[in-house]
Amino acid sequence: MAEHLHHHQERPLSALDAIFTRRSVRAYAPQVVDEATVRALLDAAVQAPTAMHAEPWAFVVVQDRAALERISDRAKGSWAKQADHFRDLHASVDATVARAFAERLASPDFCLFYDATTLIAIGARPLGPFVTADCWLAAENLMLAASALGLGTCCIGSAVPALNSTETKSELNIPPDVEIVAPIVVGVPRGPAAAVPRKDPAIVSWTRRA
Numbered sequence: 001m002a003e004h005l006h007h008h009q010e011r012p013l014s015a016l017d018a019i020f021t022r023r024s025v026r027a028y029a030p031q032v033v034d035e036a037t038v039r040a041l042l043d044a045a046v047q048a049p050t051a052m053h054a055e056p057w058a059f060v061v062v063q064d065r066a067a068l069e070r071i072s073d074r075a076k077g078s079w080a081k082q083a084d085h086f087r088d089l090h091a092s093v094d095a096t097v098a099r100a101f102a103e104r105l106a107s108p109d110f111c112l113f114y115d116a117t118t119l120i121a122i123g124a125r126p127l128g129p130f131v132t133a134d135c136w137l138a139a140e141n142l143m144l145a146a147s148a149l150g151l152g153t154c155c156i157g158s159a160v161p162a163l164n165s166t167e168t169k170s171e172l173n174i175p176p177d178v179e180i181v182a183p184i185v186v187g188v189p190r191g192p193a194a195a196v197p198r199k200d201p202a203i204v205s206w207t208r209r210a
């Protein structure tokens with residue numbers, strides 16, 4: 001990975017700096033992430049822990065804006081049909097977020113992948129009960145590695161159903177036994193992303209010996 005660091009960052013961040021500076025990036029510069037960097041990110045992804053050493057992950061890389069727009073339109077179409085359900089889903093968290101999402105879905109110009117030029121979708125082969133856990137661990141590795149290199153990422157959970165549709169699978173040549181779990185857009189951030197504060201960890205139980 002080392003030889004690609006200088007493209008985006010003078011020096012890679014430490015693991016803790018990468019953890020604390022990673023933010024979901026929703027505005028990207030037009031430059032495309034080069035193949036070596038994509039491969040370096042995948043290499044970081046597969047270092048994640050994997051249950052029973054199954055390594056169930058399979059990666060789909062999309063660097064074609066027209067394809068991303070087609071998948072986005074497919075996703076927007078299916079979400080629009082379930083708009084009420086989706087509003088309820090977000091309503092428990094934040095009504096403003098729910099309304100903003102519904103409005104963006106309705107806008108023909110909105111792309112679910114924002115203006116990112118690269119999508120890396122992590123899929124799972126059916127190799128046991130923990131394959132989705134493995135994929136999410138790989139996803140976080142990938143996002144932290146990107147963050148360490150000065151690249152931005154954003155999980156696009158709302159694209160999961162569209163990526164698993166038969167149309168998308170045949171268009172992108174995704175094998176039928178691969179289920180897309182974690183779609184992540186990657187790119188050079190257009191600017192700094194605002195920190196999203198977290199609540200303090202809720203420790204509901206901590207047992208110590210008396």
Ligand SMILES: Cc1cc2nc3c(=O)[nH]c(=O)nc-3n(C[C@H](O)[C@H](O)[C@H](O)COP(=O)(O)O)c2cc1C
Nearest residue numbers: 022023024025026154155156157158159194195196
């Ligand atoms: C499983 C999952 C799905 C997500 N799906 C989307 C999405 O579809 N669109 C989006 O803009 N952000 C999506 N996000 C990003 C979250 O909104 C974001 O992580 C959260 O607001 C916290 O902000 P931060 O990542 O900048 O700390 C998703 C995150 C996760 C973990």
